[in-house]
Amino acid sequence: MNKLIIPLVVCIACAIIVSITAVTVRPDQNLNIANEKKVKILAAAGIQTDRVDEEFSKIKTLFVDFKTNKLVTIDPAYDHIKAASNPELSTLIPKGEDIAVLKRRENIGTLYVWVDEKNSIEKLVLPIRGYGLWGTLYGYLSLDADLNTVRGIEYYDHKETPGLGGEVDNPNWKSDWYGKRVYNDNGSVALYVTKGVSSTEYEIDGLSGATLTTNGVSNMIKYWLGENGYGPIIKNLNKEIEKI
Numbered sequence: 001m002n003k004l005i006i007p008l009v010v011c012i013a014c015a016i017i018v019s020i021t022a023v024t025v026r027p028d029q030n031l032n033i034a035n036e037k038k039v040k041i042l043a044a045a046g047i048q049t050d051r052v053d054e055e056f057s058k059i060k061t062l063f064v065d066f067k068t069n070k071l072v073t074i075d076p077a078y079d080h081i082k083a084a085s086n087p088e089l090s091t092l093i094p095k096g097e098d099i100a101v102l103k104r105r106e107n108i109g110t111l112y113v114w115v116d117e118k119n120s121i122e123k124l125v126l127p128i129r130g131y132g133l134w135g136t137l138y139g140y141l142s143l144d145a146d147l148n149t150v151r152g153i154e155y156y157d158h159k160e161t162p163g164l165g166g167e168v169d170n171p172n173w174k175s176d177w178y179g180k181r182v183y184n185d186n187g188s189v190a191l192y193v194t195k196g197v198s199s200t201e202y203e204i205d206g207l208s209g210a211t212l213t214t215n216g217v218s219n220m221i222k223y224w225l226g227e228n229g230y231g232p233i234i235k236n237l238n239k240e241i242e243k244i
């Protein structure tokens with residue numbers, strides 16, 4: 001019995017130390033996660049900087065009610081990812097519409113907008129997410145002032161395999177997005193990731209050996225830029241922004 005007491009005490013002491021350490025570093029971890037998201041939002045819009053907070057303060061964070069497709073004013077600390085898993089703040093997506101495999105969509109979406117002194121939009125960043133092969137990819141897509149031409153894409157979290165689906169982080173692949181267009185002349189989402197090399201303004205180079213990830217990327221673009229996502233507010237954003 002005595003032989004067990006010392007290991008037991010050591011175990012309990014270690015557990016206490018690990019728990020205290022985990023609790024103590026959590027605020028810093030949360031700050032780092034928040035900072036990383038800001039870095040990715042800026043990067044999607046083509047801004048690389050060490051002065052993250054200063055650059056971020058130039059952005060207007062707007063919120064859209066997906067039911068009315070109008071801008072709404074809510075607590076700026078609102079987190080659409082947390083909302084998406086809260087049944088009171090989100091809506092089940094009907095199976096036939098759930099092309100990005102999200103299960104639920106938050107009722108209020110977030111948009112990051114740069115405006116000039118006349119309140120005209122200079123560029124926009126939208127959160128996107130959707131299932132790849134191993135899990136959900138979380139990221140941002142940025143559009144130019146015409147709200148159609150892509151400026152960039154950045155993922156801040158995914159579980160895809162390095163060298164295969166993980167190539168979504170490859171700067172060469174990301175650079176292929178610049179200047180591509182989301183909507184065709186009919187206003188439908190036409191942008192997608194092709195197999196092989198892109199040859200039109202609506203195509204992005206495929207990732208070799210990673211068709212499932214690339215299909216996931218295409219599907220999340222189609223969902224979030226489409227009618228059930230940010231599509232309607234994008235078409236009205238210039239008018240809606242005048243009202244705020």
Ligand SMILES: Cc1cc2nc3c(=O)[nH]c(=O)nc-3n(C[C@H](O)[C@H](O)[C@H](O)COP(=O)(O)O)c2cc1C
Nearest residue numbers: 133160161164165166207208209210211212213214
């Ligand atoms: C260990 C392992 C990891 C893989 N990781 C990915 C991945 O991250 N994304 C992906 O689309 N396919 C991945 N694949 C390949 C898929 O299973 C599938 O073969 C591939 O997506 C088909 O794409 P292809 O038609 O371009 O070859 C992985 C396969 C293995 C064996």
